[in-house]
Amino acid sequence: MEDTNLKDRIKKVAIEHFNKNGYHGTTIRNIANEVNCSLPMIYYYYKSKKELFDEIITNDYLQLLKRQSKKLTKSDAIGFYTELVNNLNSLSDFDRHLYRLGIKVYMSFDGDEEHIQAMDEYEESIYPRHAEILMPYLINPADCTVIVRALIHLLDTLIIEIVVKGRYIPEEDIRAEISLILSNSIKPGTL
Amino acid sequence: MEDTNLKDRIKKVAIEHFNKNGYHGTTIRNIANEVNCSLPMIYYYYKSKKELFDEIITNDYLQLLKRQSKKLTKSDAIGFYTELVNNLNSLSDFDRHLYRLGIKVYMSFDGDEEHIQAMDEYEESIYPRHAEILMPYLINPADCTVIVRALIHLLDTLIIEIVVKGRYIPEEDIRAEISLILSNSIKPGTL
DNA sequence: TTACAATCCTAACGAACGTTAAGTATGGAG
DNA sequence: CTCCATACTTAACGTTCGTTAGGATTGTAA
Numbered sequence: 252m253e254d255t256n257l258k259d260r261i262k263k264v265a266i267e268h269f270n271k272n273g274y275h276g277t278t279i280r281n282i283a284n285e286v287n288c289s290l291p292m293i294y295y296y297y298k299s300k301k302e303l304f305d306e307i308i309t310n311d312y313l314q315l316l317k318r319q320s321k322k323l324t325k326s327d328a329i330g331f332y333t334e335l336v337n338n339l340n341s342l343s344d345f346d347r348h349l350y351r352l353g354i355k356v357y358m359s360f361d362g363d364e365e366h367i368q369a370m371d372e373y374e375e376s377i378y379p380r381h382a383e384i385l386m387p388y389l390i391n392p393a394d395c396t397v398i399v400r401a402l403i404h405l406l407d408t409l410i411i412e413i414v415v416k417g418r419y420i421p422e423e424d425i426r427a428e429i430s431l432i433l434s435n436s437i438k439p440g441t442l
Numbered sequence: 443m444e445d446t447n448l449k450d451r452i453k454k455v456a457i458e459h460f461n462k463n464g465y466h467g468t469t470i471r472n473i474a475n476e477v478n479c480s481l482p483m484i485y486y487y488y489k490s491k492k493e494l495f496d497e498i499i500t501n502d503y504l505q506l507l508k509r510q511s512k513k514l515t516k517s518d519a520i521g522f523y524t525e526l527v528n529n530l531n532s533l534s535d536f537d538r539h540l541y542r543l544g545i546k547v548y549m550s551f552d553g554d555e556e557h558i559q560a561m562d563e564y565e566e567s568i569y570p571r572h573a574e575i576l577m578p579y580l581i582n583p584a585d586c587t588v589i590v591r592a593l594i595h596l597l598d599t600l601i602i603e604i605v606v607k608g609r610y611i612p613e614e615d616i617r618a619e620i621s622l623i624l625s626n627s628i629k630p631g632t633l
Numbered sequence: 634t635t636a637c638a639a640t641c642c643t644a645a646c647g648a649a650c651g652t653t654a655a656g657t658a659t660g661g662a663g
Numbered sequence: 664c665t666c667c668a669t670a671c672t673t674a675a676c677g678t679t680c681g682t683t684a685g686g687a688t689t690g691t692a693a
Contacts, residue, residue, distance in 0.1 A: 257640085273552065275466035279681065289642050291683075300681065358606055360551040361464065401619040404599035405592065412595070415549055428592040431623055448670085470651065480672055482653075491651065 258296040260286050263345065265303055266311070270352040273361050274304055308366055312353035315346055328388045329433050333426040336406060339413045340420065350414045377403065388437040398436050405432060449487045451477050454536065456494055457502070461543040464552050465495055499557055503544035506537055519579050520624050524617040527597060530604045531611065541605045568594065579628040589627050596623060 264285045268277040279300055283290045297303040322338055325331045342350065356362040357370040382399045389395060405428060412418050455476045459468040470491055474481045488494040513529055516522045533541065547553040548561040573590045580586060596619060603609050 273464050273466055275464055278679080280679085290681095291643090292641065294682070295640075355551055358551075358602070360546055360549075397615070397618045397622065400615070401596065401622050404603070404619065405595055407602070408595035408598045411549070411598070424588070424591070427588045428595065431588065431592050431627075435626055436622075469649080471649080481651095482673090483671065485652070486670075 257286070257288060257292065261288070261293055261296060262303070262307065262311070266307055266345070266349050266352060269304060269307065269361070270348045270355070273355075304362070305366075307349070308353065308356055308362065309369070311349055312356075315349055315353070328385060328437055329426065329429055331384070332402070332406065332429050332433075333422060336409045336413070336420070336425045336429075337422045339410060340422075342414070347414055347417070354411065354415060385437070390436060390438055394436060398432065401432050402429070405429065448477070448479060448483065452479070452484055452487060453494070453498065453502070457498055457536070457540050457543060460495060460498065460552075461539045461546070464546075495553070496557075498540070499544065499547055499553065500560070502540055503547075506540055506544070519576060519628055520617065520620055522575070523593070523597065523620050523624075524613060527600045527604070527611070527616045527620075528613045530601060531613075533605070538605055538608070545602065545606060576628070581627060581629055585627060589623065592623050593620070596620065 261282065264282050265277070268282055268285075277300075279293050280290060283293055286292075293303070297306070319335075319338060323331065323334055325334075339347075339350070352361075356366045357374070359367045359370075378399060381403060382395055385399060385402070386392060386395060389398070409420065409425060409428065413420055452473060455473050456468070459473055459476075462468075468491075470484050471481060474484055477483075484494070488497070510526075510529060514522065514525055516525075530538075530541070543552075547557045548565070550558045550561075569590060572594060573586055576590060576593070577583060577586060580589070600611065600616060600619065604611055
């Protein structure tokens with residue numbers, strides 16, 4: 252993200268503020284102050300406060316998710332999920348804050364009805380996607396539901412731990428936790 | 443919580459609003475409107491908006507946590523944690539919203555520095571407490587760190603799933619997920 | 634040099650905010 | 664009946680909010 256470009260600088264600061272203080276706690280004046288530009292410049296580039304927020308969530312956040320998933324070199328099941336979580340450790344501060352803001356909206360802790368609905372739809376696509384990835388490796392396909400659900404739950408908190416609370420979790424720790432769930436349930440040799 | 447008492451009715455509505463709209467998104471006027479009282483009545487019972495919020499978090503929320511932990515009849519390890527999570531299924535709407543608000547502050551999604559610090563201190567007491575509970579049952583005490591951490595992570599998302607997203611998770615599902623982590627690590631017979 | 638679009642500013646708008654001043658009802662104690 | 668604390672009100676305070684009107688500056692094309 253270019254720092255010379257005023258429009259982008261505004262968005263960058265906006266993400267920091269929305270992330271830190273929430274939608275209502277963020278003011279256009281505070282953003283303008285930090286960007287060191289006049290107040291109406293924000294309305295020059297963005298129609299309103301709401302549009303600025305919308306663009307961040309529906310553009311930048313979803314783009315970040317796609318960018319992260321493209322990084323995956325998917326080897327085996329445990330390696331795949333370990334990599335997915337571990338990549339978050341090396342997120343830039345900016346991306347981490349953007350991710351955090353996304354989670355916040357996703358959890359209905361900020362934003363309004365529209366955003367929450369969009370996030371819900373996205374979430375419903377998660378379970379089948381993981382089930383599809385794991386299915387071929389399972390010893391007992393009947394256990395699929397429990398295993399996938401427990402896996403998603405574990406992934407969720409690992410993500411929250413890293414992205415929301417800003418902690419670093421070493422790769423071997425991530426692998427150990429994921430293995431705890433998967434190692435007894437997937438076929439040997441695929442590990 | 444008495445509904446005849448105006449002071450309590452104000453707090454009840456305040457919790458709903460803080461939970462739904464965040465600290466900055468909640469206005470004294472909106473609360474007064476819904477309680478159907480005049481605006482200064484809120485200042486008659488509470489010194490300021492901040493004090494009202496503080497009391498909810500440091501009084502009511504922590505009391506709810508204690509009340510929940512007292513309900514536990516702690517049998518075996520898996521039963522203990524299953525009960526802990528399952529009890530959240532039967533939380534009243536009011537308590538669930540209060541719990542959600544607490545999680546929100548705990549995750550630094552709302553509130554200010556003081557609250558977040560208080561929550562961090564509380565959180566640091568969690569790991570040793572669970573380690574202590576589980577230690578006697580572990581087959582290999584060297585694995586303690588991984589197991590306890592994975593357990594806490596799993597519990598966290600189960601709690602979020604029920605309290606934040608408002609889903610119902612059947613007791614057997616909770617037990618299955620917790621067993622997935624614990625059943626291979628704790629001594630047989632203690633299950 | 635002129636014309637014009639893009640980029641920026643100061644100053645102000647009305648609305649909504651947290652908060653308070655100044656009072657009015659009410660009901661029990663003396 | 665008087666007194667007074669409790670429970671409540673209307674009306675306004677000063678401040679900050681999102682937003683905009685109206686104009687200045689700048690670089691470029693004709």
